[in-house]
Amino acid sequence: MTYVSNRLITYPDPEGAIGNSDYTVRVRQGQGEWRQLFSYNVKVDMHDVRDASMVYFDCAGAVEVEVIKNDGEIRDVAIRPSSAGIDGVVGGNRVTFTMDEPRKLSLEVNGDRFHNLHIFANPIEKDAPMQDDPGVLVVMPGKHQTEDLQRLITPEVSVIYFDTGIHVLEQPQFRLPSGVTVYVAGGSVVYGAFICDHVRDVTIRGRGIVYMSDFEKTTYYRAVEILFSEHIAVEGIIVIDPPHYTVKIGSSEHISIRNIKSFSTRGWSDGIDMMSSAHVDVDDVFLRTSDDCIAIYGSRWDYQGDTRDITVRNSILWADVAHPMNVGGHGNHDKGDVIENILFENIDVLEHHEPQPYYWGCFSINCGDNNTVRNVTYRNIRVEQFELGQLIDIRVLFNPKYNPCPGFRVENIYFENIAFNGICDNPSLIAGFDESKFVRGVKFRNLRINDRHILSPESGNIRIGDYAYDVKFT
Secondary structure, rough: OEEOOOEEEEEOOOOOEEOOOOOOEEEEEOOOOOEEOOOOOEEEEEOOOOEEEEEEEEOOOOOEEEEEHHHHHHHOOOEEEEHHHHEEEOOOOOEEEEEEOOOOEEEHHHHHHOEEEEEEEEEEOOOEEEEEOOOOEEOOEEEEOHHHHHOOOOOOOOOOOOOOOEEEEEEEEEOOOOOOOOOOOOOEEEEEOOOOOOOEEEEEEEEOOEEOOOOOOHOOOOOOOEEEEEEEEEEEOEEEEEOOOEEEEEEEEEEEEEOOOOEEEOOOOOOOEEOEHHHHHEEEOEEEEOOOOOEEEEOOOOOOOOOOEEEEEEEEEEOOOOOOOEEOOOOOOOOOEEEEEEEEEEEEEEEEEEEHHHHOOOOOEEEEEOOEEEEEEEEEEEEEEOOOOEEEEEEEEEOOOOOOOEEEEEEEEEEEEEEEEEEOOOOOOEEOOOOOOEEEEEEEEEEEEOOOOOOOOOOHEEOOOEEEEEEOOO
16 A cells, blocks of 8 residues: 655555665654655675665655664764755764755765665656556566566557566566556566667656566666667666666667666666667666766667767766766777767766776766767766766777777867865876877866866866867866
């Protein structure tokens, strides 16, 4: 049963779901009844895989949150992103705070970012399907043969509704036809993956969980694949530990990804990767990944062609490994691809940790494979203290591990209202490859490091290498 109190919605504990007992979490609105949330176990950080906690609920307006640490006292607490401006009131093993609206938060006790509590307060769903609506196929908890589910999708079925509880897809890749909505209800956990291949007008949405922690790494399954498709939407779901990407987008266009949350711990388990695609809108996501959170490429594998018109906004990126934002690495090395018209806006970067210097950079444009990367804007982005890496890495380069040849050009890169609060001794880098493969036109407006305006490369610990031209600070 789903509980609704004023504008606060909590969900039942799915029997058999894997929980974490580090914290007890309750929520309420005003002086209403406290509701205890089920705390899910999520694994984090490929370097040393550890167990963290996650809770979720839906709300509109202010919500009071109570967190009890079940083992030991709370000496200090950080609630991030810092831009949320939330301070907790601590007493013994208890902390309380109020969030003014739906938010995605990390609560870190006694400086521990790895056994932390993730709190996801979703907005109230709009136009969610109901089980008794016409055209709804309700799937009850249990083990399912994917082929049997596919046979049940008749022309009259418009919604596949996974009801509250545990669902195991025996053949884990569920291939979806055009024109359907998959609804993963709050309180449901689906062991499986969803494939959109040569389809259109498909929506995957809900408040439930796509759980992949038990999948073998060798399968390279992604939670959602969008291949040679158009007008696809993914909204609201939580993904736990995919063996590969959370969302893979290849040769597709008009894609909307909103309010998804994801955790990964395996090699190459990026968040959202897109190749040879256009008109992709990513909004209000939380990605804690053990490789790039967001990667934007040209051609790769079966997906050939340029990539353009990509927006990532209102999001929180936490790269336990590699880059929060990475652009330009792969393309068609014979003819070169154009990767253009990219916007990153209103983003909080909570971590960047990469032991290999060649893959440093919170803001990374690593242009390879004869690509041209141009018209990339980073606006209103806040970077918090990160563990290991560098702030900015913009290069035309040759990486023999991934690129048969170097990139071609990087042009017209704009940084506006960027703030980094922390210490990083590794200098940022802007550099071309040779006289014909250069970086040109990098503009910084209101770059601040520890509240100090940066008006020169030297004052921002930024190294301008060879073949980099027209780099300006205002």
